[in-house]
Amino acid sequence: MSPVYGYYHLDSEAAAACPAGAEFEFTQLAVDLPLTRCPWCGGGVERGLAPASIRTHKFDCELKDLGFSKLRRVDDGLFENLTQRPGEARLIDRRDPTTFPKGKK
Ligand SMILES: [Zn+2]
Numbered sequence: 001m002s003p004v005y006g007y008y009h010l011d012s013e014a015a016a017a018c019p020a021g022a023e024f025e026f027t028q029l030a031v032d033l034p035l036t037r038c039p040w041c042g043g044g045v046e047r048g049l050a051p052a053s054i055r056t057h058k059f060d061c062e063l064k065d066l067g068f069s070k071l072r073r074v075d076d077g078l079f080e081n082l083t084q085r086p087g088e089a090r091l092i093d094r095r096d097p098t099t100f101p102k103g104k105k
Contacts, residue, residue: 006048014043019100069101
């Protein structure tokens, strides 16, 4: 199982505008380099100190209630929305903004 890391935006303006929300979880392989840019909005992001799944295990529905989006990369530029809300696409294509999760506004 791939570790899940919590990321947060460094820029509050980007955080407000980003389809993934101010904070998001990102599943990645241990060999992957930490993200420095948000895969959705391209804004600067920083990884939390520990994998989110170890720091605090939260159920997907709980994340959803908190306004988090949990996404898993399935292909280059293609993500699965694990906290899919009604009206949201299951698969997110970073080149297609209509598939972005809406998050909590
Ligand atoms: Zn972003």
